[in-house]
Amino acid sequence: xxxxxxxxxxxxxxxxxxxxxxxxxxxxxxxxxxxxxxxxxxxxxxxxxxxxxxxxxxxxxxxxxxxxxxxxxxxxxxxxxxxxxxxxxxxxxxxxxxxxxxxxxxxxxxxxxxxxxxxxxxxxxxxxxxxxxxxxxxxxxxxxxxxxxxxxxx
Amino acid sequence: xxxxxxxxxxxxxxxxxxxxxxxxxxxxxxxxxxxxxxxxxxxxxxxxxxxxxxxxxxxxxxxxxxxxxxxxxxxxxxxxxxxxxxxxxxxxxxxxxxxxxxxxxxxxxxxxxxxxxxxxxxxxxxxxxxxxxxxxxxxxxxxxxxxxxxxxxxxxxxxxxxxxxxxxxxxxxxxxxxxxxxxxxxxxxxxxxxxxxxxxxxxxxxxxxxxxxxxxxxxxxxxxxxxxxxxxxxxxxxxxxxxxxxxxxxxxxxxxxxx
Numbered sequence: 001x002x003x004x005x006x007x008x009x010x011x012x013x014x015x016x017x018x019x020x021x022x023x024x025x026x027x028x029x030x031x032x033x034x035x036x037x038x039x040x041x042x043x044x045x046x047x048x049x050x051x052x053x054x055x056x057x058x059x060x061x062x063x064x065x066x067x068x069x070x071x072x073x074x075x076x077x078x079x080x081x082x083x084x085x086x087x088x089x090x091x092x093x094x095x096x097x098x099x100x101x102x103x104x105x106x107x108x109x110x111x112x113x114x115x116x117x118x119x120x121x122x123x124x125x126x127x128x129x130x131x132x133x134x135x136x137x138x139x140x141x142x143x144x145x146x147x148x149x150x151x152x153x154x
Numbered sequence: 155x156x157x158x159x160x161x162x163x164x165x166x167x168x169x170x171x172x173x174x175x176x177x178x179x180x181x182x183x184x185x186x187x188x189x190x191x192x193x194x195x196x197x198x199x200x201x202x203x204x205x206x207x208x209x210x211x212x213x214x215x216x217x218x219x220x221x222x223x224x225x226x227x228x229x230x231x232x233x234x235x236x237x238x239x240x241x242x243x244x245x246x247x248x249x250x251x252x253x254x255x256x257x258x259x260x261x262x263x264x265x266x267x268x269x270x271x272x273x274x275x276x277x278x279x280x281x282x283x284x285x286x287x288x289x290x291x292x293x294x295x296x297x298x299x300x301x302x303x304x305x306x307x308x309x310x311x312x313x314x315x316x317x318x319x320x321x322x323x324x325x326x327x328x329x330x331x332x333x334x335x336x337x338x339x340x341x342x343x344x345x346x347x348x349x350x351x352x353x354x355x356x357x358x359x360x361x362x363x364x365x366x367x368x369x370x371x372x373x374x375x376x377x378x379x380x381x382x383x384x385x386x387x388x389x390x391x392x393x394x395x396x397x398x399x400x401x402x403x404x405x406x407x408x409x410x411x412x413x
Contacts, residue, residue, distance in 0.1 A: 024351055
C-alpha cells in the first residue's frame with residue numbers, strides 16, 4: 001500500500017471522528033445556558049425542595065428560561081435556598097412573580113415553575129441577586145399519603 | 155519450602171516484568187522529539203491500528219445500539235416511559251459501553267496484532283539488526299505504535315458511541331415508533347458534555363494507553379519462539395481485557411460515584 005493511500009485513509013479516519021464528535025456535541029448534548037450565554041441569578045427560599053437538583057429546569061408556562069444553579073441551606077433558619085440562573089433574554093419579570101416546585105408527570109423529574117406576576121407602576125423588575133418572596137414548596141407524595149391516612153383515623 | 159519458593163519466584167518475575175515494561179516505556183517516550191522522521195511512521199501505524207479496526211468498531215457499535223434500544227424499549231414501555239429510550243442509550247454508550255467495548259475489541263483486534271508483530275520481529279532478530287545499525291528499536295518500532303494506539307482508540311470510541319446512538323435511533327424511532335423529537339430532546343436534556351462525554355473520553359485515553367502498553371511490552375518481552383509469541387499474544391488479550399474492566403470500575407467510581 002502506497003504511503004499516499006495510507007495518508008488518505010488516515011485523513012478519512014480523522015474526518016469521520018470529527019463528524020462523530022460533532023454529532024455527539026450537537027445532537028446528544030444539552031446546549032443549556034451553561035456555555036457562555038448571558039444569565040442573571042435569582043434566589044428563592046422554600047420550605048421543602050423535594051427532589052429538585054442542580055441543573056433542573058426553570059420554566060415559564062412550559063418554556064425553559066433558566067436552570068437551577070445551586071441549592072444550599074440558609075445558615076439562619078435552616079431553610080433551603082435555591083439559586084436560579086435565568087437567561088438575560090428574560091429580564092423583565094416583576095417583583096410580584098412567584099415560583100413553585102412542580103413535577104412533570106406523576107413520577108417525572110421536578111422543575112421550578114415560574115409565574116410572572118402583575119406589573120403596575122411602582123413595582124420594580126427582578127434583578128441580579130434578588131430574592132423571590134412568593135414561593136410554594138414541592139409536593140411530597142409521602143406527606144400527602146400521611147395526611148390522608150391521618151385524616152382517615154378521625 | 156518448595157511452595158514458598160514458587161511464591162517468591164513469581165513475585166520476583168512479576169516485579170521484574172513491571173520494571174522492564176516501565177523502562178521500555180521510558181525509552182520509547184522520553185527522548186528528543188523528531189517530528190519529521192517519526193510523524194510518517196506514526197501515521198502508518200494509525201492506519202494499521204485505527205483505520206483497519208474501523209469496520210469491526212462501526213458494525214459492533216451499530217448492533218449494540220440497536221440491541222440496547224430493543225431491550226430498553228420492551229422494559230420502558232411497561233412504565234409508559236419509552237421516551238426515556240434516548241437518554242438510556244446515549245448515557246450507557248457514552249459512559250460505559252463506548253469506552254469499554256471499544257477497548258475490548260481494540261485489545262482483540264489491534265493489541266494482539268501489535269504483540270504478534272513485535273514478537274516476530276524479535277524472534278527473527280530484526281530488532282537486534284536495527285540495534286546493530288545504531289537505530290534504537292524503542293524509538294523506531296515501539297514509539298510510533300504506542301502513540302498510534304493512544305491516538306486511535308479514543309477516536310474509535312467516539313465513532314462507536316455516535317454510531318450506537320444512530321443504531322438506537324434506527325430501532326427505537328424508525329422501527330418501534332418512539333417519537334423522534336423526544337428521542338433527541340430528552341437525550342439532550344439529560345446528557346451533559348463535561349459530565350458524560352468528556353469523562354468517557356478520559357476513560358478511553360486511559361484504556362488506550364494501558365492496552366497499547368501491554369500489547370507492545372508483551373511482544374517486546376516475548377520469548378523468541380513460535381510458542382513464546384503465541385503465549386504472549388494470548389496474554390495480551392487476557393491481561394488488557396482484565397486491566398480495562400478493573401480500571402473501568404475504578405474510573406467510574408472516581409467520576410460518577412460520589413455526587
